[in-house]
Amino acid sequence: MLSIIGYVMLLSMIYLLLKGKSSPIVLFISLPILAGLLGGFSPVEIGEFAAAGLEKTTSNAVLFIFSITYFGIMNDAGMFDILIDKLVKKAGNSVVAITVVTAIIGIIGHLDGATATTVLVTIPAMLPLYKKLNIRPQVLLLIVAAAMGVMNLLPWGGPTARTAVVLGIEANELWKVLIPIQIVGVFTTVGLAVILGSIEKKRGAGFDSSKLSNENNLATAELAATMTADELSLKRPKLSWFNILLTGCVIGVLVADIMPAYIVFMAALSIAIIVNYPNKKDQESRIKAHAPAALLISATMLASGVFVGVLGESGMLDAMAKTLLSLIPSFLAPFIHLIMGVVALPIGMFLGTDAYFYGLLPLVIEVAQTYGITAMNVALTMILGKNVALLISPLVPATFLATGLADVELKDHIKFCFGWLFAISLIMLAFGIVFRIVSI
Template structure:
């Protein structure tokens, strides 16, 4: 019981401090498990071994994150999809359904790098003037983007998938290949949602004013330094390199982190052959890459200590007393259904590093495969990623769209929650998730 008490206290403190933003997640993931292990009486040598074992399981995914973030940062600098996105915006014209569907496509493409902030910055400023002109509610824009982000965030370099891989001590690419069929379903569901919302907006009176044939172009001032980084003449080459990356990731003949290491080097040489430009691009993207990867490595210590000390098993044993015997084998389905609302409250780190390991511990006692639990919770939670007040990108998105958080959650939640449940159902039917 003492093990379980220490474990639950650690989880409570972790979640509380993460939600309050009192300190860096890196400090929490390193400090809390070390204190807990010391309270349990483990020696410095044992604690060091637990921590080292946890770190070892995260290194491949951490390297993947470093180079994938820097690669897609380079592609964003070079404007890989700028021409395509501009073309889609022009294609949308003044037809409401075309506008909502184009929003979905831009959101999906824009989130290929796994960054919610980038998606918001690419999609919202481009589409909001059109939405205003056509009298389409900006909450519709946010709902479509939120769904596209949630679906695309299942890529191996997306934060949630990498966190799941850390907890499972797996390669993030292997997790992604498991959920890839459901991600494809989610992409079509996002476009379907855009169509439905477009139809509903027409019913409530949205559309171009009489006599209006086009939307006035909104001039957006872009810094000259940013423009200087653009490489429109290399867009096709950059897209080709990115497609090769995706093929290699699915083919799985080279470790995913090696793929991105090579791709980053090639992309840097093609787009910025000058050494000064290379150093500048590296310095621009390294802080973000290092911050996320360092958090992941620190989380490895957290998960490693929880596992090796027996805290996780003890916590799961306590929870077993509250789970009806008949429901135990369906714990993954229950957690998947509850994942979206719980995820909104907890945020990403607390959900995947705090709740997921405990759920896996409970599932083990009923013979539920840890991967089964993890992907069900991943699919269930991911669609609500941009609704959580604990996620900084949420405030960026609502700020750009000029929408209040309460209005965003009130309108968007029912749609993304419905699609997350649909994806879980299809995953069960297709055998991606087993009962």
């Protein structure tokens, strides 16, 4: 009975999330409570289940509040504007250099883990050059998608934080395991940019070097033109190097694991906002500007604790796993984590992030543990492909923002990017196995 209730709850959640019928926060709270009541549990027991789940999500929710606000303020201050401008100018009239610079800007731009921000920083800056060079805009979107997919493995990235919640560990702890694979992903993204640039050059992309000086300044002019007077007033170009150094220190402390990640961002946010916006009114304005995004994501993560707690503590997940286990051919079951790693990208495209990590992942973990496969092993295989699918998923709003800015049809974008991104996900999975981060 618990198994049936669990699957009905899971399928209902997936359906409602895909159809956009309700907020994830509402679904993560209401559906588990209803399922618990149908399963015969008392309100007191359901409250205990939910409390146990919330213990797993609280620290990561706090991390999101302060990390999103920190990187939002860094973006307001124009932390990487100087670097991006210099990179674009140095690329000159080289098609390959332009595609490589796109990859670097995408990687740098996604340090904040915000998909919309990365799209707005990268595409308006590079699209004018792509048009003048006669490089297909699909190439720009593909490189940005790869960069975002790789960088979203950071501890403040949504998938990593959600996976950490399911595993019941700190997001920073999971990220430290993923770092070698992420480094491979960064080099793979740059390599992809070189390959795509070479392909575009063979197709005839490029322009007359006599126009070089004008084209070098075009991207910066186009990007500035998209900014309002208020946005320009927030820029702090003289503090760019301080902000870059501060962010480097933040990442260094996170890698060293000296203190909890959310404490690191609390301290960094305080320093950043005092230095960049010493006026109290400006400080409050910047915090209020980024509060909606920070609080919405953090509230969703806290609400997911109710779902995770009821699903696990009630025995519902165990019952669901036993049902699924009876349906899987015995010769395939010991390799379920690898199978899920291979198909993670196509599944991730059509299954929303919350449904994938809070619904599918716990179920696969429970089944895999029957065959001695650790929860961490399953999580590592399933997060890689899903991350890379980020900007080709119709369920991600930034996908429509990106295709709109580049004036590319969604179907053409997916058709062009799918194979390349699928290859990147498989490469990262393969290196995970080679590095023995993922066990066969």
